[in-house]
Amino acid sequence: MRAGKKIETVTEYVENSEKNSVDLDQALNIAGFGWYNAKYCLVLALFLIAAIVEPVGYSFVLPAAKCDLQLTDAQRGFIASIPYIGIVITSYPWGYIVDTQGRKRTLIYSSMAAGFFGMLSAFMPERISFIVCKFMNALCIASPAAVPYTFIGEIVPQRNRDLTMSVVNAMQILGSALVPLLAWAILPTNFRANFGLYDFSPWRLLVILNSALFVIAATLMAFGSESPKYLVAQGKHDEAIKVLQTIYSGNKGISPEDYPVKSLKMPNSNELEKRGIMTSLKDQTVPLMKPRLLKWLALNGFLFFGAFATLNGLYVWVPDILNRVISGNGEDMTACQVIAQRFNQDRKKTLLVIVFCLIGVFCILINFITDPMGFAVLLSSLPIMGLTIGPINSFAVEIFPTQLRGMAISLSMMMGRIGSIVGTNVAGVLINVVCEATFYLFGGLLLLCGLLTFLLPRSQPPLEQFKLSTHL
Incomplete structure (x- = not known):
């Protein structure tokens, strides 16, 4: 009986109070934490796993490719650092794009490009073309390596945020364990298929599998929603409400229309004014x-x-x-x-x-x-x-x-x-x-x-x- 009275009080408070606009953290708190957040965080964790598997995979790919690509130890060290060089070069522009163009769109496009160039590198016949493709792949990794953390912090209630970050982080570490497992399963097979200019050997298949995670993650993200915090920061009130309704419905198993929050506190109109790129x-x-x-x-x-x-x-x-x-x-x-x-x-x-x-x-x-x-x-x-x-x-x-x-x-x-x-x-x-x-x-x-x-x-x-x- 007391619980029923409490629900009535909440609804009345949200819908009829003069202060019916709530900030986004409160709105996320009401939407709760459940199945929707869990499956979304799993997809975001897949981006992070891909961003770890790709560069860490070099420690197993490069020794196996040493003869085919005629690599010295110094060259192996340089190639192994290529993903991080690309991330350093592009972290600033990706950070700008994420904050201005949206988390979801940026993740999808950057991950698709990273997966494409990564898999393309597996078909390169010699060292220079392999390095070029890997460098193009590296220019795209900064986004899936960082944006998921921002995304998770913006779709999970504050009281669940630390635990969720820790769980996702643990999954990322488990993802790094995937690298030696894949290498152990593929590299000893010793198959070779003649492609004319080169032989397609196990290390090339390993490169493809390592990069394929980006494509899988981007495909799954296409079915998800944008970050509600980004939408609020862009002044897109109705879209933010719809995302929160989706989160609420996914977590509670009830209709989105039952979500009690109808209005969010929005940034000042001056903050939403259109600006030039340099500004x-x-x-x-x-x-x-x-x-x-x-x-x-x-x-x-x-x-x-x-x-x-x-x-x-x-x-x-x-x-x-x-x-x-x-x-x-x-x-x-x-x-x-x-x-x-x-x-x-x-x-x-x-x-x-x-x-x-x-x-x-x-x-x-x-x-x-x-x-x-x-x-x-x-x-x-x-x-x-x-x-x-x-x-x-x-x-x-x-x-x-x-x-x-x-x-x-x-x-x-x-x-x-x-x-x-x-x-x-x-x-x-x-x-x-x-x-x-x-x-x-x-x-x-x-x-x-x-x-x-x-x-x-x-x-x-x-x-x-x-x-x-x-x-x-």
């Missing part, structure tokens, strides 16, 4: 350069730099390192000694501190472990760094306003990809020259990131489930 770019960038937001942008960027330098930089060389160590005569020797011989505040913040410090310590311990299985375990722990991406982006969603969020996350992720480029090439150069220093360097960087994490702001408390949303 728009200025408006998207200058606010981020002001001290209030610049300090958080710089901190987020540095944390990403440390995470990606290890996750996508040092990790690229893990298969090669493990192969050298396990196949060498390295009893009672550390990993670097074997290589030298052969060559001659909250849960989010707590998670970040633990992961950065734990993997940092693991990197340093590699120099002291003499058991091959022990340092294999330590090296294989590097993908755990992927757990940091979700929390850092979750902080970004809280810190930066909607109209700047896409740009801010893109620029932060750009710093992360610069870390990938630096990490890949630094590890490639140092691992054979001053191996111990390599692991000390990466371990120290991660420990520094762990300390800097304490500078992040306290998380905002979730919206109270007050009378507007308690029992709907």
